[in-house]
Amino acid sequence: MASKLLQLAPHEAENHLELSLRQAFQLLEPKLRPPFPLKILTSDECPDLTRAILYGALTETHLAKTHIKHLHATVSDGYVLFVNLLARIVNELYDKLAETAKTQVLWAAGEMVDVSAVGFSGLLVSLLRQIVGGDFGSGNLWLCFEMVSLFLGKWDCLLEEDPLILTSALYNFLRLLADHCRATVDSRLDALKRLEIEFCVKMLREQFGLCLKFGRDLIRLLQDLVHVPEFRAIWRDLVSNPREFGVAGFLDVAQIYSMRTSSRYFSLRLTPEAETQLRFMLTHVKFGNQKRHQTWFASKFFCSPERETLIVDIVRFICCAHYPPREIIHSNTIPRWAVIGWLLKSCRKNYVEANAKLALFYDWLFFDERVDKVKNIEPALSLMVHSIPHYIELTHALLEFLFLLVDNYDMEQKDMIANRVSSSFTLLINQGLSRNLENLTSGEIIPPPLKEKLRCFLSDTRVGTAQEIQPSKTLGHLIPMEVGTALPEEHLTDV
Structure with missing residues (x-):
């Protein structure tokens, strides 16, 4: 069976990760259709079933919800293996994924956020890192749009389960927004820039205490956006009305200078x-x-x-x-x-x-x-x-x-x-x-x-x-x- 997950040139060898998922799917395909067998899986059976479900969810769009329901019914590790495999696909294979598979990866990531799967924040970081700065191709802009939409759409869940992932998203979208605002007039960017501005302003206005964990590089990135009206207003409040941000003890932007930015943020744009x-x-x-x-x-x-x-x-x-x-x-x-x-x-x-x-x-x-x-x-x-x-x-x-x-x-x-x-x-x-x-x-x-x-x-x-x-x-x-x-x-x- 040829791969439905990857788009490979004739001279390219099969990928071992994709092959393991596809073989599991081929082996267990009869068991992936309802009605599902009422059987408690052994520890040896769970990994192969998880691989088969993941392959099915990414390649069978019409059955994706069924596959995820099957996963919910059989998962016993807090979704660790599923999330790790999905993150590996993003890190190692994203550029080679079929277009429908990329869409399914984003959908599956959202599902993992909804169930607070163990390690979902690492998966979101992997997806954020696939957005290439300065790339105005349709595929890259699509990924950026989908990710900022995900962070806005899952705001309450993310804030409750892992608020630091929101600071990673803020770092990314401040940098990307600076590139997007420099671009010549392009109708494709209008909706994206509005969403990016909405997310970044929401973070800065509603969760400024969380933003302070960002450290001094927050000031460096905001400099690039001072010409954008929404951020110019934020600058004015930082300078003249810091109490507007509602953070006890925050009296002046100069306090941020003394906060070193964690090294984990600097790999986000590579x-x-x-x-x-x-x-x-x-x-x-x-x-x-x-x-x-x-x-x-x-x-x-x-x-x-x-x-x-x-x-x-x-x-x-x-x-x-x-x-x-x-x-x-x-x-x-x-x-x-x-x-x-x-x-x-x-x-x-x-x-x-x-x-x-x-x-x-x-x-x-x-x-x-x-x-x-x-x-x-x-x-x-x-x-x-x-x-x-x-x-x-x-x-x-x-x-x-x-x-x-x-x-x-x-x-x-x-x-x-x-x-x-x-x-x-x-x-x-x-x-x-x-x-x-x-x-x-x-x-x-x-x-x-x-x-x-x-x-x-x-x-x-x-x-x-x-x-x-x-x-x-x-x-x-x-x-x-x-x-x-x-x-x-x-x-x-x-x-």
């Missing part, structure tokens, strides 16, 4: 395939041999100009979610800073480049060693140091951008930000992570204005106990990353 390939590059590819791997990665994941925004997510992921072990750090494997340098060179749009640099330096602005990780700030300094002397333009550009952030990101918090950036430099130096830092302050390769400002940040006069973040009166001076920066366009040389 597909499992993109994450696997990126981790392979950072774990197995030797420094000096990376060019062909980078070329393949770019052709696969930056294949259209609109997908360039993924670079921002990858930079943030590398800084905050990929921590190579000691043996990798001390090997000749391509380091994190080198991959980030290549990604910055890959930027073609000014606003993407600005947002990528902000992603690189973001934790510097609020770094507190009591809650933050040194590994999050190390790649930026390593990139600046190792770009001397052959790629000095990159070093100049990064220093200029960092100083621009200090002076303009939030004028009310300028002293605090300067102190945190200075503390970041000092902490990295004290831990020996950048032994060649003197290259930045000696010689003639760094322009005198940059050198003098850097020396100021490295001086003992700025460094000490981390300065507490004070309440801000206004966020009107937040640097507008959406429209780029005042920096001149740099030529980013290959690193």
Whole structure:
């Protein structure tokens, strides 16, 4: 029997996961039709029946409800196996699924939410990760529409059973909405943007206490949407009327600066395939041999100009979610800073480049060693140091951008930000992570204005106990990353 689940080219081999599901279905098909036998299944029989039911639910649309009722009647493990198999299909096979099977996967996911199946939140995360940023193809927009509809439609159940999954959805849809709002007028996007705005605003207005668990990257993502009327209104309340959000103890948006964003959020905007390939590059590819791997990665994941925004997510992921072990750090494997340098060179749009640099330096602005990780700030300094002397333009550009952030990101918090950036430099130096830092302050390769400002940040006069973040009166001076920066366009040389 040919597969009804996958669309495979003639030269492609059978998939082992799909084959196991199909064989179970073929073996047990007579037992999948009512009336069902009144028999208690043994522990050995349950897994095969679950596989058969899953295959039937995804390939026999007209009998899908019958199959799920059969599952409800026979399940004995809290739906663990069913959910795990469904998540594996999403993670490993989604792109190859037949169109009807994709529809059934979304339907089955909704059914698992309704019964509070064990592990349903992991399944929803898997589906969220299949939405590709910057991809305006009909299939990708359909998946995005279905997922935001699911989160709105199952709101009460999700809020009761696993509210943190709503923060994962918020991260995703804030990022996706920024891409969708930049797109040229496209009627296909209108309904989708309305739903995305509805969900994100609902989260921020009704569950702001939950949103605070998101951490400081919530502010970074909201910056990209300040031009949208609904989010502009949220900004006004954050600045002028924080009590509007009804969260006890929340008095000012600057409080969010001190909250580190969990690393689990940063993989949400990478597909499992993109994450696997990126981790392979950072774990197995030797420094000096990376060019062909980078070329393949770019052709696969930056294949259209609109997908360039993924670079921002990858930079943030590398800084905050990929921590190579000691043996990798001390090997000749391509380091994190080198991959980030290549990604910055890959930027073609000014606003993407600005947002990528902000992603690189973001934790510097609020770094507190009591809650933050040194590994999050190390790649930026390593990139600046190792770009001397052959790629000095990159070093100049990064220093200029960092100083621009200090002076303009939030004028009310300028002293605090300067102190945190200075503390970041000092902490990295004290831990020996950048032994060649003197290259930045000696010689003639760094322009005198940059050198003098850097020396100021490295001086003992700025460094000490981390300065507490004070309440801000206004966020009107937040640097507008959406429209780029005042920096001149740099030529980013290959690193």
